[in-house]
Amino acid sequence: MILIAVVSMKGGVGKTSTTANLAAAFAAQLGEGRVAVLDLDPQNSLHLHFGLGTGLKEGVCRQSLTSANWNGVSFPSKFGVTCMPYGEASEPEREAFEELLSEQPQWVWEQLARAGFEDDHVVLIDTPPGPSVYLHQAFACADVAVIVLLADAGSYATIPAMESWIDEISAQRPSLVSVYVLNQIDSTVSLNRDVSEVLRQHLGQRLARIGIHRDEAVSEALAFQQPVLSYDPHCQATQDVKRLAGWLMESVN
Ligand SMILES: Nc1ncnc2c1ncn2[C@@H]1O[C@H](COP(=O)(O)OP(=O)(O)O)[C@@H](O)[C@H]1O
Ligand SMILES: [Mg+2]
Numbered sequence: 132m133i134l135i136a137v138v139s140m141k142g143g144v145g146k147t148s149t150t151a152n153l154a155a156a157f158a159a160q161l162g163e164g165r166v167a168v169l170d171l172d173p174q175n176s177l178h179l180h181f182g183l184g185t186g187l188k189e190g191v192c193r194q195s196l197t198s199a200n201w202n203g204v205s206f207p208s209k210f211g212v213t214c215m216p217y218g219e220a221s222e223p224e225r226e227a228f229e230e231l232l233s234e235q236p237q238w239v240w241e242q243l244a245r246a247g248f249e250d251d252h253v254v255l256i257d258t259p260p261g262p263s264v265y266l267h268q269a270f271a272c273a274d275v276a277v278i279v280l281l282a283d284a285g286s287y288a289t290i291p292a293m294e295s296w297i298d299e300i301s302a303q304r305p306s307l308v309s310v311y312v313l314n315q316i317d318s319t320v321s322l323n324r325d326v327s328e329v330l331r332q333h334l335g336q337r338l339a340r341i342g343i344h345r346d347e348a349v350s351e352a353l354a355f356q357q358p359v360l361s362y363d364p365h366c367q368a369t370q371d372v373k374r375l376a377g378w379l380m381e382s383v384n
Contacts, residue, residue, distance in 0.1 A: 132248050133383055134240075135255045136269035139279045140289035142260035145314035146279050147172070148349050148359075150257040151180030151212075152368070153277075155358030156376035157253050158211035167205065167213040167248060169256045171239070171265040173225050175217040177257045181208035182356040183216070190218015192228045195238070201246040210358055215246075232264040240272035262296070270300045275383055276309040282316060282326040290333065308382060312375065313342035341378050343371040 137150040150168055158166040169191065170177035178187055183206055194204045206214050220228065232238055239256070248254055256269045270276065278293055280286040297309050311334050317323050331338050343349075344367045352362035360369050 133253045134273045135275045136273035137277045138258050140261050140292050144279045144281050147177055147257050149279055150255050152358050152372045153376050154212045154255045155210050155360045156373050163211045167254045169215045170217040172257055172259040178214045178216040181214050188219045190216035192218045192220040201242045229264050232268050236271050239268040278311045279314050282313050282323045311338045315345040316342045317345045341375045
């Protein structure tokens with residue numbers, strides 16, 4: 132099982148979209164039944180990218196509270212990606228789940244193994260922004276951390292906090308690969324170009340050569356409840372995501 136955690140210190144940078152779109156790109160490369168996504172964000176929006184609709188209530192939060200197998204909340208989608216939503220949860224349920232996660236730091240890994248995800252599976256984990264029990268869980272099991280950044284001063288300012296997390300985790304798990312990925316790149320904006328350059332100098336090889344351009348098709352795809360690859364197979368974001376998925380796969384293997 133290859134586990135890819137999609138993380139950031141800031142919200143609204145494109146973690147959920149990137150998780151969904153990368154998963155669809157992996158599924159297109161690897162074939163049906165090999166790729167799954169796990170939503171560890173109480174916002175519970177990842178499944179919407181896979182046409183699984185607003186009526187879906189079940190998810191890993193409540194499933195964990197009854198110690199039920201996560202395969203009961205693994206929903207196949209028509210995009211070749213299996214989706215495990217966070218699910219609907221009341222405030223007390225969310226708190227109880229978070230308590231469980233803080234008491235059992237390997238919970239997510241254990242549940243994925245128990246649900247039957249095997250060596251040939253790729254599982255992408257979406258997380259809420261900033262430090263949380265969800266980020267701890269994702270980092271405790273991830274092979275790769277994809278850190279999503281915007282080419283702006285706000286994202287730049289979050290790098291030291293993310294680096295200290297990664298240093299701490301890498302001390303315990305030296306095999307963790309971490310890559311920064313720029314999202315919503317707009318090379319017509321000069322500030323965007325400048326910040327990209329500073330980021331490249333600061334992060335060197337750890338900033339992926341391939342970023343994802345700002346492309347309206349990404350938000351339109353969500354409105355149509357599908358990954359951008361399926362919504363517009365020829366748009367810029369689709370090309371970027373496919374290349375990024377190929378590059379990530381090579382970096383892991
Ligand atoms: N490459 C992109 N081009 C255009 N819009 C994007 C892109 N990536 C994300 N967005 C939009 O940015 C907003 C935030 O994205 P989202 O994936 O929900 O971020 P996060 O999960 O980090 O909060 C959404 O409206 C999404 O459609
Ligand atoms: Mg999100």
